[in-house]
Amino acid sequence: MQDVQAILFDTFGTVVDWRGSLIDEMTAFGTTRGIAADWAGLVDAWRAAYAPSMDRVRRGEVPWTILDDLHRASLERLVVEFGIAGLTDADLDTLNRGWHRLRPWPDAVPGLTRLKRRVLIAPLSNGNVALLVNMAKHAGLPWDMVCATELFGHYKPDPETYLGAARLLGLAPGAVMMAAAHNGDLHAARRCGLKTAFFPRPTEYGPHQVRDFASDSDWTVIAADIEDLATRMGA
Amino acid sequence: MQDVQAILFDTFGTVVDWRGSLIDEMTAFGTTRGIAADWAGLVDAWRAAYAPSMDRVRRGEVPWTILDDLHRASLERLVVEFGIAGLTDADLDTLNRGWHRLRPWPDAVPGLTRLKRRVLIAPLSNGNVALLVNMAKHAGLPWDMVCATELFGHYKPDPETYLGAARLLGLAPGAVMMAAAHNGDLHAARRCGLKTAFFPRPTEYGPHQVRDFASDSDWTVIAADIEDLATRMGA
Numbered sequence: 294m295q296d297v298q299a300i301l302f303d304t305f306g307t308v309v310d311w312r313g314s315l316i317d318e319m320t321a322f323g324t325t326r327g328i329a330a331d332w333a334g335l336v337d338a339w340r341a342a343y344a345p346s347m348d349r350v351r352r353g354e355v356p357w358t359i360l361d362d363l364h365r366a367s368l369e370r371l372v373v374e375f376g377i378a379g380l381t382d383a384d385l386d387t388l389n390r391g392w393h394r395l396r397p398w399p400d401a402v403p404g405l406t407r408l409k410r411r412v413l414i415a416p417l418s419n420g421n422v423a424l425l426v427n428m429a430k431h432a433g434l435p436w437d438m439v440c441a442t443e444l445f446g447h448y449k450p451d452p453e454t455y456l457g458a459a460r461l462l463g464l465a466p467g468a469v470m471m472a473a474a475h476n477g478d479l480h481a482a483r484r485c486g487l488k489t490a491f492f493p494r495p496t497e498y499g500p501h502q503v504r505d506f507a508s509d510s511d512w513t514v515i516a517a518d519i520e521d522l523a524t525r526m527g528a
Numbered sequence: 529m530q531d532v533q534a535i536l537f538d539t540f541g542t543v544v545d546w547r548g549s550l551i552d553e554m555t556a557f558g559t560t561r562g563i564a565a566d567w568a569g570l571v572d573a574w575r576a577a578y579a580p581s582m583d584r585v586r587r588g589e590v591p592w593t594i595l596d597d598l599h600r601a602s603l604e605r606l607v608v609e610f611g612i613a614g615l616t617d618a619d620l621d622t623l624n625r626g627w628h629r630l631r632p633w634p635d636a637v638p639g640l641t642r643l644k645r646r647v648l649i650a651p652l653s654n655g656n657v658a659l660l661v662n663m664a665k666h667a668g669l670p671w672d673m674v675c676a677t678e679l680f681g682h683y684k685p686d687p688e689t690y691l692g693a694a695r696l697l698g699l700a701p702g703a704v705m706m707a708a709a710h711n712g713d714l715h716a717a718r719r720c721g722l723k724t725a726f727f728p729r730p731t732e733y734g735p736h737q738v739r740d741f742a743s744d745s746d747w748t749v750i751a752a753d754i755e756d757l758a759t760r761m762g763a
Contacts, residue, residue: 361698413661413665421696421698422673422696422697422698423696423697423698423699424698426648426672426673426697427698429672430648430672437661437664437665437674438657438661438673438674439672439673439674443696444679461656461657461658461678462657462658462661463596463656463657463658463659463662464658
């Protein structure tokens with residue numbers, strides 16, 4: 294482990310609880326505005342639109358588009374599907390900015406703070422820079438750098454993202470570790486030569502979670518959460 | 529000032545004392561290795577090579593090259609000019625990495641820490657990402673994001689750098705302030721619509737300083753140093 298000089302963190306689900314945060318925020322919005330709706334269902338449908346919207350960019354069907362704009366387009370479609378009427382453009386902006394205000398899992402800030410003493414820490418997330426910088430400010434995430442995939446014009450799991458982050462940090466891929474609660478992210482990172490760390494987030498998708506309850510490979514480190522990862526990294 | 533949401537800081541000279549740091553580090557290196565040389569003269573000549581080396585990139589005479597590599601090429605030429613023999617490749621790497629270990633001016637960390645509570649703070653520097661991230665780690669600079677001009681494939685004062693940083697942060701240029709101890713940097717930022725903050729660093733170039741002892745225009749804010757800027761920004 295001595296040769297790991299930086300750890301890149303997947304963010305949505307791995308560091309922050311997007312589902313719980315957005316359900317709380319949108320439910321509160323509905324209550325304040327007197328709009329009854331299946332807000333939890335809307336959040337789950339919004340997240341379900343995430344990978345397909347990025348895949349259209351990854352296949353070159355649409356030009357590079359930042360995640361804030363992909364989220365916004367999905368939201369506009371979903372409020373119609375969910376029968377939610379009367380939202381202004383400013384309302385949609387406010388709801389869309391909920392992704393900038395996600396809550397960290399309880400172990401995230403203490404674990405990252407410990408790791409930061411020993412290695413460089415950065416998100417490597419499909420969130421755009423503004424989203425990730427605002428999230429860090431709101432949640433107190435003590436990143437050394439923000440490696441949004443926006444910086445590479447590619448979404449994960451394209452190899453340009455993992456290799457681009459290592460290059461920016463001036464490190465060989467083998468000196469960089471990708472940490473995620475998603476096995477798929479780690480398979481892609483390992484193919485690029487990065488070290489890997491897995492810890493589960495079994496409640497990420499609430500009752501709809503169907504995968505990533507446990508590691509599915511011999512990752513460099515398998516931990517319980519970010520605090521445990523810090524302990525295993527000697528931090 | 530209420531509409532300023534982010535402050536970008538020039539770094540070399542503005543936040544860190546490159547000259548004092550490098551002279552100390554190289555002199556100590558020479559003493560340890562028993563190499564007598566005009567180390568201070570070498571540092572001044574190294575910095576004098578900085579703008580011309582970037583200008584060759586800016587004019588398109590050479591392809592995009594990160595500052596670490598420009599510094600390294602200048603250093604290789606200068607050690608010959610200064611009659612310094614017997615340096616290994618590893619020695620040159622060590623000396624070149626001195627730019628990653630520059631000391632902050634005394635007001636920098638306390639001032640940035642105060643400003644960070646009120647606005648986003650980031651360097652906007654011609655240093656590459658690895659240089660700036662390692663510098664921040666070493667000096668304790670509490671950046672929210674690291675906006676190296678490397679991210680835009682352009683060196684300051686090209687407009688792509690100022691506008692690129694505002695775009696990444698999701699802000700209009702008028703919501704972003706450029707802070708620098710160099711009037712030229714601020715003229716370029718203001719042409720792009722950014723707000724501006726000046727404070728002098730009259731000892732940056734030691735006895736060779738010939739400019740930037742004072743503001744030469746009506747910048748948005750003129751301060752004494754970064755702590756005073758924090759006060760003027762209500763932080």
